[in-house]
Every structure is written in C-alpha cells, then in structure tokens.
Amino acid sequence: MIKLAIYGKGGIGKSTISSNISAELTRRGMKVMQIGCDPKADSTSLLCGKRIPTVLDLTREKGSRLTLDDAVYESPSGVVCVEAGGPVPGVGCAGRGIINALETLKKLGAYDVYKPDVVIYDVLGDVVCGGFSMPMRKGYADKVFVVTSGEKMSKYAAANICMAVENFRDRGYASLGGIILNRRGVRDEDEQAKELADDFHTSIIGTLDRSEEIQLADEQQKTVSEAFPECKAAKQLSLIADGVLASFK
Amino acid sequence: MKNASKMIPCYSADTAGVCSAMYELGGMTVTHDASGCNSTYSTHDEPRWYDIRSDIFISALTEMDAIMGTDEKLISDTVKAAEDLHPKFITLCGSPMPMMTGTDFDAIAEEVERRSGIRTFAMHTNGTHSYIDGASEAMLAVVTEFVNECPKADGIGVNILGMTPLDFKWRGTSDLMKKWLGESGLEYISCLAMGSTLDEIKNAASAKVNLVVSYAGMASAEYMKDKFGIPYVCGVPFGIRAAESLADTIKKAAESGSSVLLAERSTDTCDTVIIGESINAVFLSSALYQELGISSSVICPLPTETRLLNSCDAEYLAEEDIEKALKELSPKTVIADPLYKSVIPKGTRLIGLPQFAFSGRCFEKHMPDLIYTDIKEYFK
The missing domain is CATH 3.40.50.1980 (Nitrogenase molybdenum iron protein domain)
Structure with a gap:
C-alpha cells in the first residue's frame, strides 16, 4: 500500500491535484482512497460531484454506532472518498479534529476493509499544529508531496512544511517525496521552485501550468481527465501521478 | 448533557489505571500533565503511596509547553530521571492537554528509549477514558514485553x-x-x-x-x-x-485447555442489583446465589463485553441511565459503592461495597474482605 500526503498553502491547488491523481491512478486500475484533512471538507467534492458527510459530523451524530459505511463514499470514477471534517471557523480545534478523524478511521479498520493500493491524504494548508502533522506520522503517509507556485507566500508555506518533515525525520515520520510546481506565471518560477527543492534535497516531481480547462473542470465538478481528457493539463496531471508513483520505487 | 455526572463521582481515569498497574513493577511512570496532578494519580487513586515506593512523575507541562509543542523538555527530563533512578522500564502517559495538542507519545517513547537505552512504553491515555482502559493497556504492554x-x-x-x-x-x-x-x-x-x-x-x-x-x-x-x-x-x-x-x-x-467466561448465576427474577466492574460484579452475583440463594442482576458502568454478562445484566455509563434503570427495576437491595446512594430509589436497601476507583479513600476503612471468606454475614 502506497500512502502519501499532499500539503501546501491554502488555495494552491492541493485538492484539485489530489483528486486528479486519485482519478488517474484509479483509471489505471489501482484502488485509491482519498482522505480530505480539512475542516472545509471539500477535498473530494470534485470526485463525488457533491459534498459528503464528514467523519467528525457523523461521530457527533452517531457516536460509537458510526460505521465505515456511514463515512466512506465511492465516487462515480471509483475513488474511495472520506472527509475528516472539523469545526466551523473560529471555534473548536481543527488540528485535534484531524487526529480524531484519522484515529477513528484506523479504529474502524478502513485500510483493512477497503485494502486500497494508494491512500492520499489531502491536508489543509501549512503544518500549523500537532494535528496537521498527523497525516505524516508513522502509520499514516510514507511520503509528503508539497504543492507550491513561485509566489512568495506559497514558497514560504512550502518551506515550512519541508522543514517540519525534516524536523520529524528522527521520529520515523513520512519523508519528503518531492515538490509539485503549480505554475502561476511568476517570473523565474521554475528556478525558484528548483531552489526550494534543492534546499531540502528533493526534486520537482511534476509541473502543472495555469489552464482554463482546470477551472472549467472544477466548475463542472469533474476531474480534468474526465472533462478534457486530451488537454495539456490532463497530460501534466498524468505525469504528476507518474512522478508520485516513481518516488516510491 | 448526556454522561454528565451530577450526583455521583466519575470513575478514576485511564491515566490512574496505568499508574496503578505499573506501581509495583519497578518501572518509572511519567504522566505528561500540569504540575500538581500527580496527587490525583498517586495519592487520591493510590492506597500504596505511603507504604510502597514507586517512581511516578508528572512532567509539569505548562501552557507555553503546550502552545510551543516542546516535546524535548519531556524527553530530556525523562531521560535524565531515568539515568538517576535506573528503572526497569519507562511508561509515558498522556492527559487531556497533550491530547488536544496532538502529542505523539509513540514517537516520544521511541526517542526516550533510544537515548536512555531503557524499554519505554507509550500509553494512549488522555484522561477521558476509564481506569479499566489504562490498566488494560499497561498490563498488555508488560505481558507483551516481558x-x-x-x-x-x-x-x-x-x-x-x-x-x-x-x-x-x-x-x-x-x-x-x-x-x-x-x-x-x-x-x-x-x-x-x-x-x-x-x-x-x-x-x-x-x-x-x-x-x-x-x-x-x-x-x-x-x-x-x-x-x-x-x-x-x-x-x-x-x-x-x-x-x-x-x-x-x-x-x-x-x-x-478451554477458556471459561461465565459464572453460575440464577435466572430467577432478581430483587438485588449489583453495580460495579463487570467481572467483580458478575462473580459476586454468582457467589450470592451459591452461598445465600440470592438472585441478582448487574449494572456495569465501566468498559466490558456483552459476552461476560447475562441477559438480565445491563451496561450503563451515564448517571441518568443508571438512575432510570434502578427506578424501573425497583430492587429491594442494591450492592454498590456507598456514593451511589444518591441515585438509588428511596426505600431501597444499600449494601455498601466501597471501590477505590469510585470513592477513593472515603470508605477505605470499611472495605470488607470477601475473597475466600464467609460472605453470608456481610450480605445477609
């Protein structure tokens, strides 16, 4: 089983890239489970065409009667989807929510029951607290991929995430799988991403250009390969999926 | 407010269960909690504290430690104490604060073990579960390791x-x-x-x-x-x-070579209810039947399994559920810790059976010897 986490600054395209990788790997015959680790709970809406109930909401509603059938949804393309969920903005503790949701999934035996070939944790923004490091802990993701553009704040968040991965190296946590460059048309963007990758002794495993098809596919609540299978973005996302798999070899 | 105890106390927490299970085994137990909390685990919940030495510590977690996630303080203090005390093993326990900040005790235990060279167990306690869960995890760790x-x-x-x-x-x-x-x-x-x-x-x-x-x-x-x-x-x-x-x-x-879980119990209508830990209560019910011909049912307010109970027994964790069940059952006699008095219907006889995990030292002097002892006088 390959387990990976995708991190990056808010709005950088983690969910879009995660969903497209999930759909692509499913299309190649792999069983993929995508777990959204964001209180907004919209990681898998692109795959499912709608929002699905979250583990935390269901736990609150059903308590110990919660089953996997309640929390796990299969998308039309065959991706096994879960949303951790979390509190509404401004209250509670989102990090603790991620811990609770992931522990609940483990306790319910989600990985044994669905036996996915690939598990993708799509994680909110930066590693701001202990809860958001949960997906990179032992027993969860084996590799972390960081999505960034050449924009200053995106690189800053990416560097923080890479640093967290480095700090946790002695604990047997996930290692850095690589950088995914989501181009935003910034000057010297490729060089800046390469510099970041070099700083953390990793590489750029894939790139994605800004494209209208991605936005149109998002609006249609479809993955790019579903909506525009022949476009350049679909090919780039397929190459990113290749890069992810290659990093595990 | 389901599960809020208004009249009766709650049972000792999982951390106390770990400390109690490890108390006499020559290890060092460190609970990651605020300074002062050691008295809960090691004196209020521990009758051996003044008689038997045990190395039980609190990490003295501060607000800033929690905010900044300074695991290093816990690791280095634990290793330093272990260098002085040479425990046979180390046990790390969580409490509510590290639960909220997502402290990774498995990783910290690995680090402590690596630096100290002493086997270190991470207990997944958070102070919100019962002592049964904590003691169970600690005992399993000891058995698995040693x-x-x-x-x-x-x-x-x-x-x-x-x-x-x-x-x-x-x-x-x-x-x-x-x-x-x-x-x-x-x-x-x-x-x-x-x-x-x-x-x-x-x-x-x-x-x-x-x-x-x-x-x-x-x-x-x-x-x-x-x-x-x-x-x-x-x-x-x-x-x-x-x-x-x-x-x-x-x-x-x-x-x-076969395991046996159930006791010889009466299937008659029960006019006695025993409230307590499942195996204790079920086998007290069995003893009452065998020795005095008393039929009794059990209310278990702690973690257990249905396979240990009879159809007349019940698992209720919440105070209001216990109170309601007692009203419906309307027993002549209830056998339970004396602090259950406030949820027992008026006119019902209460035979007090103090339990340290429930009432601590309050009734310690009144705890009867019931093991391999004539119990007829106590329960007649």
Whole structure:
C-alpha cells in the first residue's frame, strides 16, 4: 500500500491535484482512497460531484454506532472518498479534529476493509499544529508531496512544511517525496521552485501550468481527465501521478 | 448533557489505571500533565503511596509547553530521571492537554528509549477514558514485553490478571488469593499487578491457566492465550463455596485447555442489583446465589463485553441511565459503592461495597474482605 500526503498553502491547488491523481491512478486500475484533512471538507467534492458527510459530523451524530459505511463514499470514477471534517471557523480545534478523524478511521479498520493500493491524504494548508502533522506520522503517509507556485507566500508555506518533515525525520515520520510546481506565471518560477527543492534535497516531481480547462473542470465538478481528457493539463496531471508513483520505487 | 455526572463521582481515569498497574513493577511512570496532578494519580487513586515506593512523575507541562509543542523538555527530563533512578522500564502517559495538542507519545517513547537505552512504553491515555482502559493497556504492554515462553510449573500454575487496588482491597487481598489457591491445590505464579514483582511476572508463561479478575486483565489473557496457548477463566473467588467452585473451573480449564467466561448465576427474577466492574460484579452475583440463594442482576458502568454478562445484566455509563434503570427495576437491595446512594430509589436497601476507583479513600476503612471468606454475614 502506497500512502502519501499532499500539503501546501491554502488555495494552491492541493485538492484539485489530489483528486486528479486519485482519478488517474484509479483509471489505471489501482484502488485509491482519498482522505480530505480539512475542516472545509471539500477535498473530494470534485470526485463525488457533491459534498459528503464528514467523519467528525457523523461521530457527533452517531457516536460509537458510526460505521465505515456511514463515512466512506465511492465516487462515480471509483475513488474511495472520506472527509475528516472539523469545526466551523473560529471555534473548536481543527488540528485535534484531524487526529480524531484519522484515529477513528484506523479504529474502524478502513485500510483493512477497503485494502486500497494508494491512500492520499489531502491536508489543509501549512503544518500549523500537532494535528496537521498527523497525516505524516508513522502509520499514516510514507511520503509528503508539497504543492507550491513561485509566489512568495506559497514558497514560504512550502518551506515550512519541508522543514517540519525534516524536523520529524528522527521520529520515523513520512519523508519528503518531492515538490509539485503549480505554475502561476511568476517570473523565474521554475528556478525558484528548483531552489526550494534543492534546499531540502528533493526534486520537482511534476509541473502543472495555469489552464482554463482546470477551472472549467472544477466548475463542472469533474476531474480534468474526465472533462478534457486530451488537454495539456490532463497530460501534466498524468505525469504528476507518474512522478508520485516513481518516488516510491 | 448526556454522561454528565451530577450526583455521583466519575470513575478514576485511564491515566490512574496505568499508574496503578505499573506501581509495583519497578518501572518509572511519567504522566505528561500540569504540575500538581500527580496527587490525583498517586495519592487520591493510590492506597500504596505511603507504604510502597514507586517512581511516578508528572512532567509539569505548562501552557507555553503546550502552545510551543516542546516535546524535548519531556524527553530530556525523562531521560535524565531515568539515568538517576535506573528503572526497569519507562511508561509515558498522556492527559487531556497533550491530547488536544496532538502529542505523539509513540514517537516520544521511541526517542526516550533510544537515548536512555531503557524499554519505554507509550500509553494512549488522555484522561477521558476509564481506569479499566489504562490498566488494560499497561498490563498488555508488560505481558507483551516481558513474558516469554518458559517451562511449565509442575502443578496447575495460575496467574492472576487484572488486579489493582482500584478494584480490590489492597491490604489482605493478595494473601487471601494465595491462601485460596494453595488450599485449592493450585499454584500461584504471579499477579498482574498487585503483590508481584516484575521477575514473577516474567515467569507467567509457566502457568497453565490465567484467572481474569477484572476486565483490565482481559486483553492480557487473550494475548497469552494466543501466544502461549494458556486458557483463561474469568472469576473472583468470593465466599467459600463459590471460591471452591471457581477453583474446580480452573482445574477443568487446565485439563481441557478451554477458556471459561461465565459464572453460575440464577435466572430467577432478581430483587438485588449489583453495580460495579463487570467481572467483580458478575462473580459476586454468582457467589450470592451459591452461598445465600440470592438472585441478582448487574449494572456495569465501566468498559466490558456483552459476552461476560447475562441477559438480565445491563451496561450503563451515564448517571441518568443508571438512575432510570434502578427506578424501573425497583430492587429491594442494591450492592454498590456507598456514593451511589444518591441515585438509588428511596426505600431501597444499600449494601455498601466501597471501590477505590469510585470513592477513593472515603470508605477505605470499611472495605470488607470477601475473597475466600464467609460472605453470608456481610450480605445477609
């Protein structure tokens, strides 16, 4: 089983890239489970065409009667989807929510029951607290991929995430799988991403250009390969999926 | 506010269960919690504190430690203390604050073990679960780590699993258990975890049967059944006749290799209700039936399994559910910790059976000896 986490600054395209990788790997015959680790709970809406109930909401509603059938949804393309969920903005503790949701999934035996070939944790923004490091802990993701553009704040968040991965190296946590460059048309963007990758002794495993098809596919609540299978973005996302798999070899 | 206790106290928490289980084994237990909280785990919940030395510490977690996630302080303080004290093992426990900040005790335990060279257990306690959960996890860790295959004892060797002062009267119980085993032709091997050294426990695989005296010992019993093929018998030797009957069950289990979970109970209408830890309460019910002909049902307010209970028994965790059940059952007599008095219907007789995990030291002096002892007078 390959387990990976995708991190990056808010709005950088983690969910879009995660969903497209999930759909692509499913299309190649792999069983993929995508777990959204964001209180907004919209990681898998692109795959499912709608929002699905979250583990935390269901736990609150059903308590110990919660089953996997309640929390796990299969998308039309065959991706096994879960949303951790979390509190509404401004209250509670989102990090603790991620811990609770992931522990609940483990306790319910989600990985044994669905036996996915690939598990993708799509994680909110930066590693701001202990809860958001949960997906990179032992027993969860084996590799972390960081999505960034050449924009200053995106690189800053990416560097923080890479640093967290480095700090946790002695604990047997996930290692850095690589950088995914989501181009935003910034000057010297490729060089800046390469510099970041070099700083953390990793590489750029894939790139994605800004494209209208991605936005149109998002609006249609479809993955790019579903909506525009022949476009350049679909090919780039397929190459990113290749890069992810290659990093595990 | 479901599960909010308004009149009765809550049971000792999981952390206290860990501290209690590890107390006599020569390890060092560190709870990651605010300064001062050690009194909860080591004095309020621990009758041995003034009589037996044990290395139990609090990390003195501060608000800033929690905010900044300074795990290093916990790691280095633990390692430094271990260098001075040379414990046989180290146990790290969580509490509510590290639960909220997502402290990774597994990773911290690995780091402590790497630096100190001493086996370190991470306990997944957070102060919100019952002492049964904590004691169960601690006992399983000890058994998994320290018990290895060894030659069988000549006679029918017995380990006692799941015994802590949180469920059993500390003074006298070990002696009575040993007396009962000896006079029943059974051989005492070890007791997890009251009255035995770690060396005795290391010899546990020489037993032919495990006696599970509380649900805290069940996970260890299941592990030893799978790993060493040792069957287990659930039971507590209350009374004389019921204790002899339990000894016979152990002998049969040694011969057949099959585990036995249930007790001989009455199926008649019950006018007595026992509230308490499942195995204790079920086997007290059995002893009352065998010795006094009393039919009783059990209300279990702690973690257990349905397979240990009869159809007339019930699992209720919330105060309002216990109160409602007692109203509906309308028993003549309730046997429970004296602090249950406030939820027992007026006019119902209460026979107090103090439990340290529920009322602490309040009724310590009134804890009766019921193990391998005539119980008729106490319950008549």
